[in-house]
Amino acid sequence: MEFFRIKKSIPFMRHALAFNVISLVTFLLAVFFLATKGLHYSIEFTGGTVIEAPFKQVADLEKIRAELTQKGFLDVTVQNFGSAKDVLIRLPLKISTTNQNTAMEEQKNIIIQTLIPLGLDYDLELAKTDPKANKLRVEFVGGQVGKELAYDGSIALLAVCLGILAYLAIRFEWRFAVATIVANLHDVVIILGFFAFFQWEFSLPVLAAVLAILGYSVNESVVVFDRARENFRKMRKATTSEIFDAAITGTISRTIITHGLTQMMVLAMLVFGGPSLFYFALALTIGICFGIYSSVLVACPIAKYLGVSREDFVKPVKKEGDPEVISAGP
Amino acid sequence: MNKYPIWKYAVIVAALMVGFLYTLPNFFGEVPAVQVSGLRANKADADTRKVVEETLKAAKVDVTSVLIEGESLKVRFKDGEGQKNGQSAIQEKLGAGYIVALQSISNSPAWLSSINALPMYLGLDLRGGVHLLMQVDMKSVLDKAVDRYVGDVRVLLRDKKVFYTGGISRDGDKVVAKFKEKPELLRAQTEIGSQFPELQFRDTELSGEFVLTVLMKPETIQKLQESAIQQNITALRRRVNELGVSEPIVQQQGVDRILVQLAGVRDPARVEEIIGRTASLEVRLVAEEHATSRNYDAFERYRNEPAPFGTEKIIDEKGYPVLVYKTIAFTGDKITDAQAGFDQQAGGGSIVNVTLNAAGGRAMTMTTRGNVGKRMAVIMIEKGKPEVLTWPNINSELGARFYISGMPNTQEAKNLALLLRAGALAAEMQIIEKRVIGPSLGADNIEKGKNSLLLGFALITVFMIVYYMLFGVVSVVALACNLLFLVALLSMLQATLTLPGVAAIALALGMAIDANVLINERIREELRNGMSPQMAIQAGYDRALDTIIDSNITTLIVGLALLIWGSGQVRGFAVVHCLGIVTSVFSAVMVSRGLVNLIYGGKKKVAKLSIGNVNWHKSVGQVPTKA
Numbered sequence: 001m002e003f004f005r006i007k008k009s010i011p012f013m014r015h016a017l018a019f020n021v022i023s024l025v026t027f028l029l030a031v032f033f034l035a036t037k038g039l040h041y042s043i044e045f046t047g048g049t050v051i052e053a054p055f056k057q058v059a060d061l062e063k064i065r066a067e068l069t070q071k072g073f074l075d076v077t078v079q080n081f082g083s084a085k086d087v088l089i090r091l092p093l094k095i096s097t098t099n100q101n102t103a104m105e106e107q108k109n110i111i112i113q114t115l116i117p118l119g120l121d122y123d124l125e126l127a128k129t130d131p132k133a134n135k136l137r138v139e140f141v142g143g144q145v146g147k148e149l150a151y152d153g154s155i156a157l158l159a160v161c162l163g164i165l166a167y168l169a170i171r172f173e174w175r176f177a178v179a180t181i182v183a184n185l186h187d188v189v190i191i192l193g194f195f196a197f198f199q200w201e202f203s204l205p206v207l208a209a210v211l212a213i214l215g216y217s218v219n220e221s222v223v224v225f226d227r228a229r230e231n232f233r234k235m236r237k238a239t240t241s242e243i244f245d246a247a248i249t250g251t252i253s254r255t256i257i258t259h260g261l262t263q264m265m266v267l268a269m270l271v272f273g274g275p276s277l278f279y280f281a282l283a284l285t286i287g288i289c290f291g292i293y294s295s296v297l298v299a300c301p302i303a304k305y306l307g308v309s310r311e312d313f314v315k316p317v318k319k320e321g322d323p324e325v326i327s328a329g330p
Numbered sequence: 331m332n333k334y335p336i337w338k339y340a341v342i343v344a345a346l347m348v349g350f351l352y353t354l355p356n357f358f359g360e361v362p363a364v365q366v367s368g369l370r371a372n373k374a375d376a377d378t379r380k381v382v383e384e385t386l387k388a389a390k391v392d393v394t395s396v397l398i399e400g401e402s403l404k405v406r407f408k409d410g411e412g413q414k415n416g417q418s419a420i421q422e423k424l425g426a427g428y429i430v431a432l433q434s435i436s437n438s439p440a441w442l443s444s445i446n447a448l449p450m451y452l453g454l455d456l457r458g459g460v461h462l463l464m465q466v467d468m469k470s471v472l473d474k475a476v477d478r479y480v481g482d483v484r485v486l487l488r489d490k491k492v493f494y495t496g497g498i499s500r501d502g503d504k505v506v507a508k509f510k511e512k513p514e515l516l517r518a519q520t521e522i523g524s525q526f527p528e529l530q531f532r533d534t535e536l537s538g539e540f541v542l543t544v545l546m547k548p549e550t551i552q553k554l555q556e557s558a559i560q561q562n563i564t565a566l567r568r569r570v571n572e573l574g575v576s577e578p579i580v581q582q583q584g585v586d587r588i589l590v591q592l593a594g595v596r597d598p599a600r601v602e603e604i605i606g607r608t609a610s611l612e613v614r615l616v617a618e619e620h621a622t623s624r625n626y627d628a629f630e631r632y633r634n635e636p637a638p639f640g641t642e643k644i645i646d647e648k649g650y651p652v653l654v655y656k657t658i659a660f661t662g663d664k665i666t667d668a669q670a671g672f673d674q675q676a677g678g679g680s681i682v683n684v685t686l687n688a689a690g691g692r693a694m695t696m697t698t699r700g701n702v703g704k705r706m707a708v709i710m711i712e713k714g715k716p717e718v719l720t721w722p723n724i725n726s727e728l729g730a731r732f733y734i735s736g737m738p739n740t741q742e743a744k745n746l747a748l749l750l751r752a753g754a755l756a757a758e759m760q761i762i763e764k765r766v767i768g769p770s771l772g773a774d775n776i777e778k779g780k781n782s783l784l785l786g787f788a789l790i791t792v793f794m795i796v797y798y799m800l801f802g803v804v805s806v807v808a809l810a811c812n813l814l815f816l817v818a819l820l821s822m823l824q825a826t827l828t829l830p831g832v833a834a835i836a837l838a839l840g841m842a843i844d845a846n847v848l849i850n851e852r853i854r855e856e857l858r859n860g861m862s863p864q865m866a867i868q869a870g871y872d873r874a875l876d877t878i879i880d881s882n883i884t885t886l887i888v889g890l891a892l893l894i895w896g897s898g899q900v901r902g903f904a905v906v907h908c909l910g911i912v913t914s915v916f917s918a919v920m921v922s923r924g925l926v927n928l929i930y931g932g933k934k935k936v937a938k939l940s941i942g943n944v945n946w947h948k949s950v951g952q953v954p955t956k957a
Contacts, residue, residue, distance in 0.1 A: 137771055142762030145463065149897060156895035163887035171880060205830045208892060208903040215888030216841060219881035226877045254851040258844040261793065265786035265840030269833060272785055274778035276829050284837070
């Protein structure tokens with residue numbers, strides 16, 4: 001079986017401008033949504049309490065919200081996650097309570113008691129004796145922890161960028177390194193843009209996914225640049241654009257198959273991984289889709305604009321006997 | 331050509347065998363069990379085993395085995411029902427001196443455990459349990475210390491007849507004393523300095539008054555903070571032990587935080603109640619008039635008798651009854667420090683040095699003045715239950731600094747010192763992060779993670795075989811080996827596997843297949859360019875290697891950054907991510923090449939490779955030839 005029977009180099013670079021315009025527009029949109037709507041941080045970042053509660057039947061969110069508001073939880077958010085029977089209840093951090101612990105425990109108990117008549121799948125008595133009956137997940141995070149996480153997260157992102165930049169600069173050439181980082185950061189911003197636009201929850205696993213995608217799409221650029229470097233040495237008479245066209249065409253089959261396979265795995269997580277892995281898988285999905293595009297069609301033009309040329313790779317002294325052209329077929 | 335030397339196959343086979351061996355325990359599942367371990371002086375030994383066996387027989391509980399493993403006794407049950415009944419029966423029989431914890435033990439055969447092959451260590455989100463992160467209030471620790479110094483300095487100056495004006499006050503983290511004349515200030519400084527070498531001084535002159543500012547040295551503050559954390563951890567451990575949780579984790583995290591993780595806890599509300607409880611310490615005189623001897627058995631005849639009027643019967647750590655007066659000499663919050671040490675005068679036995687604050691010192695002097703030769707009991711009260719920690723003899727009139735001698739060894743001295751400190755008011759703590767995961771939710775998470783992993787693997791398998799045929803099979807086998815290595819490594823390292831970790835396994839496989847796709851595509855390309863099959867295999871693997879290394883290093887950079895700066899869940903992801911990269915390079919390059927060599931290597935004539943269709947011409951990668 002063979003999907004890609006490409007006989008000639010596809011002139012990708014001729015359309016570089018178009019690709020860049022598309023990128024720029026998506027990028028700006030993402031920045032716009034990040035600025036206006038902002039990210040919907042999980043309580044890991046903001047601090048607060050989250051209760052994941054399974055219901056016996058399809059949960060009536062409106063009613064739950066109304067009942068809880070009546071009990072004095074004014075800024076509570078109630079939403080489904082995973083299935084229509086699972087409800088996620090989120091309470092913001094109460095400021096200035098000296099004893100957050102007891103306040104928190106009380107809150108939880110009041111909520112559980114409010115929800116039981118509404119069909120919460122939880123038996124107070126049974127839960128005390130039989131651990132299997134306890135299907136709740138309760139999470140509380142103080143405000144300080146969240147700030148630290150956000151800080152550590154940005155440090156990690158910065159470290160990843162610098163690390164990759166340094167490695168590529170040593171292994172290839174600084175222009176390739178810059179092009180790669182720009183192209184892939186643009187992926188990151190677009191993923192974040194999606195999360196801002198749809199107000200999906202941005203949690204720690206999502207952060208991990210975003211960074212993993214950064215490393216993954218850098219692979220793409222590496223593969224293409226690797227081939228470009230090889231081509232610079234082989235194809236002496238070709239222009240830079242032709243070199244990149246050949247490199248992209250030569251690797252496109254691998255690019256698409258690899259991404260497709262990774263996506264299969266991610267898709268399995270998206271569909272069967274349950275609510276805990278859903279946004280993680282979603283971030284990966286967006287990352288993989290945009291990764292193909294940006295690491296190839298954005299990184300190459302940038303490298304070209306930055307002025308990558310044959311002289312950067314071919315040391316004339318080194319390879320004297322290089323063949324001019326690879327033997328063409330009959 | 332394309333032959334591997336024997337040693338390379340040996341490496342692969344050895345890796346596979348080790349991998350298989352260490353993955354094995356994960357397939358045996360778990361059995362309900364109870365872990366019995368002794369508290370302090372008590373030990374779970376052969377005698378305990380006998381008692382336990384008899385108790386269980388009497389209670390008609392079926393057991394699979396009762397074994398001593400390390401420091402504890404492990405009882406395996408046939409079912410959960412037996413486990414529950416067994417636990418209560420054993421606990422009732424053994425009493426408070428033992429912890430009887432519910433546990434799930436791997437069902438893998440003993441020979442696997444003996445080579446340290448254990449199942450993967452599951453995180454709380456997969457097992458269910460309670461995770462608490464507590465912050466120790468360091469400011470209050472320092473405030474309290476400064477307050478104490480204010481009192482101590484006041485008493486000292488009064489005792490030494492140093493005259494100050496307008497009282498001694500606290501200003502933030504400083505103790506401030508004012509004097510009319512400079513020599514008086516200097517005298518105060520010398521006196522304080524000789525009594526409290528951990529303090530430092532600054533003096534200023536302000537509108538005719540001489541102001542002495544007393545500060546704690548930075549190293550004193552650091553020591554204070556460390557001991558506060560240590561003190562709280564000790565107190566927490568004691569309390570957590572009561573919960574009957576197997577392998578509780580209580581550890582310091584960062585400068586001022588304590589992490590508590592309790593897997594499989596039934597009732598999270600009780601955890602908080604117990605953890606939030608404070609222990610208190612009291613010192614009282616022993617009622618010597620009722621004693622029959624000077625030994626531990628002094629009050630043996632009161633073991634089953636009520637205590638005489640005005641006294642109270644309290645059991646000591648070793649189980650002997652002790653009669654003490656109801657009057658409290660002083661309470662534990664007067665203890666500022668307790669350290670294990672050596673007796674410099676009497677032959678270097680182990681001792682515990684105790685320091686009291688000024689008020690405690692005065693109380694101590696008053697208590698001991700008329701009572702030299704009597705005994706003094708140090709009592710710890712936890713959950714309303716008192717216990718005598720030690721009841722040493724009073725050898726002389728004592729003050730704020732004294733020591734308890736006659737400790738059997740350093741370890742005992744250290745334990746007592748810790749308990750004395752822990753009994754004193756520990757620094758306040760606040761829960762800043764809490765996660766409670768129901769055990770069935772944990773099992774659900776494992777199931778979902780496993781299912782998506784298997785499904786993803788199946789999809790990849792089908793595609794690879796259809797698309798690359800025999801080479802696809804090789805790739806899939808390499809990928810399966812990768813999974814095996816990864817699981818084996820995780821089991822070997824006993825790294826905590828969390829749900830993001832499971833996701834990372836899936837992602838690692840999804841990304842690892844990239845290496846094989848690269849290789850296969852490259853081989854196809856070389857074939858199209860007219861290389862012979864053997865040459866194409868050689869060239870395909872060699873040329874793809876550079877790219878594989880490059881791309882894995884970039885991924886590794888990400889993994890390491892996450893490992894260093896990530897916390898909690900992210901770190902769980904990062905560990906697997908990093909390990910996955912290592913195993914995938916090994917299996918994609920070594921294992922798959924080994925397999926290909928086994929199939930095609932050494933043969934003189936290989937007409938065709940089973941790698942899918944390559945029979946068409948393509949001119950990519952070539953400059954169009956000009957006519």
